[in-house]
Amino acid sequence: MKVQFNQSQYIQKNLWNNYFPKMKSVQNSSNKGVYENDLNFPNFINYSNISFGNNARNVGTLMDNADRLFCAYSGRTVITKKTYRQICDKLSKKPNLESAVNYLSQYRNKYMCTINRGQLVPTVEGEIFDYFASKDTRKSYSKKTFSDALAELKSQALEQLKLKQFAILNGSDNIIRKMTPQVAELVNLIKQDAILKATNDTFTRKSPLDKLLMIKVEGKDKELVKALYKKWFYLPSSSTDVDAFIVQYSKKSHQEIAERLMSPVVATKEHIDPQSISHNNSMSNYLIVMQQYNNERDIMPLNWFIELHENDINIKRNIQQYMEYLSKETKQKNSPFYSWFDYPLSVAETIYNVSQKELNLIIDGHKVSEYIEKNAPKHEKRERATKNLLEKYQKN
Numbered sequence: 020m021k022v023q024f025n026q027s028q029y030i031q032k033n034l035w036n037n038y039f040p041k042m043k044s045v046q047n048s049s050n051k052g053v054y055e056n057d058l059n060f061p062n063f064i065n066y067s068n069i070s071f072g073n074n075a076r077n078v079g080t081l082m083d084n085a086d087r088l089f090c091a092y093s094g095r096t097v098i099t100k101k102t103y104r105q106i107c108d109k110l111s112k113k114p115n116l117e118s119a120v121n122y123l124s125q126y127r128n129k130y131m132c133t134i135n136r137g138q139l140v141p142t143v144e145g146e147i148f149d150y151f152a153s154k155d156t157r158k159s160y161s162k163k164t165f166s167d168a169l170a171e172l173k174s175q176a177l178e179q180l181k182l183k184q185f186a187i188l189n190g191s192d193n194i195i196r197k198m199t200p201q202v203a204e205l206v207n208l209i210k211q212d213a214i215l216k217a218t219n220d221t222f223t224r225k226s227p228l229d230k231l232l233m234i235k236v237e238g239k240d241k242e243l244v245k246a247l248y249k250k251w252f253y254l255p256s257s258s259t260d261v262d263a264f265i266v267q268y269s270k271k272s273h274q275e276i277a278e279r280l281m282s283p284v285v286a287t288k289e290h291i292d293p294q295s296i297s298h299n300n301s302m303s304n305y306l307i308v309m310q311q312y313n314n315e316r317d318i319m320p321l322n323w324f325i326e327l328h329e330n331d332i333n334i335k336r337n338i339q340q341y342m343e344y345l346s347k348e349t350k351q352k353n354s355p356f357y358s359w360f361d362y363p364l365s366v367a368e369t370i371y372n373v374s375q376k377e378l379n380l381i382i383d384g385h386k387v388s389e390y391i392e393k394n395a396p397k398h399e400k401r402e403r404a405t406k407n408l409l410e411k412y413q414k415n
Contacts, residue, residue, distance in 0.1 A: 085286030
């Protein structure tokens with residue numbers, strides 16, 4: 020059985036050689052580590068190479084007007100980077116807890132809460148803000164900073180965070196034991212590295228998850244690595260756990276903490292097919308997604324991301340609603356997206372392919388698979404023409 024891992028980024032070379040002396044790192048032409056994985060990533064042809072004129076101008080238009088849309092994953096309201104910069108500028112003139120809380124209070128319900136069954140539920144940022152805004156905190160730290168207020172909580176938060184981290188990592192042994200010896204040894208190496216860091220008060224969620232995705236596995240190990248990924252996905256982070264937020268940001272400045280309360284809802288362009296894998300920067304590969312979920316998904320397979328969030332957000336429903344709203348925008352003359360008629364369909368095609376045909380969105384009353392089937396002969400003809408041109412070029 021073959022196991023491959025990009026050790027150049029994640030494990031010291033000598034340590035790697037001790038465990039897997041015959042393994043080789045996968046490298047691309049620029050000598051950077053690249054992702055190699057067969058865990059349900061589709062190898063598809065992107066039929067959506069639709070030109071919208073100047074690509075940069077249209078990406079700019081999409082981002083500059085992102086607040087007309089919403090986060091395709093969560094359905095939550097987003098703010099543009101321009102708006103975020105304006106908020107940060109104003110926060111720079113609010114040097115203490117009292118003034119910053121007074122300014123940020125206008126954004127609390129809209130950007131620091133989600134809606135669950137008609138009720139406002141604070142996010143991690145909302146819970147932190149509520150602590151700052153509480154009567155006792157304002158009384159004690161009115162003229163001090165957010166950093167001062169978090170520092171008081173750090174010791175207790177640190178102990179709680181360690182308990183959560185160790186519980187998840189050590190609770191995965193039953194999955195690891197079922198793996199083949201080679202894979203189990205590598206996974207245990209990743210696990211022990213995370214435990215060592217947590218013991219030294221350094222917490223990381225992204226690193227062990229990325230390392231798991233870098234493993235190339237076959238047979239039963241594929242499902243076991245997937246199951247382990249789902250378990251480690253719930254390792255605490257500053258976006259999902261109050262204690263993790265306190266530990267990470269108690270060392271930050273007042274301004275950094277204030278900005279962090281707003282940064283999760285900043286609009287970003289999400290690469291549906293991860294750019295680091297597909298190198299696809301076409302418009303058909305972009306969704307508007309709030310920064311929190313863009314960072315969280317990273318290179319995770321879309322199907323996994325949807326499945327992992329089944330209990331908190333309905334991503335399939337939200338993407339469908341996003342596409343419906345975007346399609347309406349392309350028909351409104353006063354919209355910056357007016358006449359981008361092919362754009363929603365091209366994005367839906369990308370989602371359909373990347374999700375391995377599981378996300379069959381409806382665009383203008385028709386499933387995207389119907390459009391693909393109808394236009395398949397045209398795509399095949401174009402592919403043959405492209406292939407002939409390449410062969411002709413190579414001969415010359």
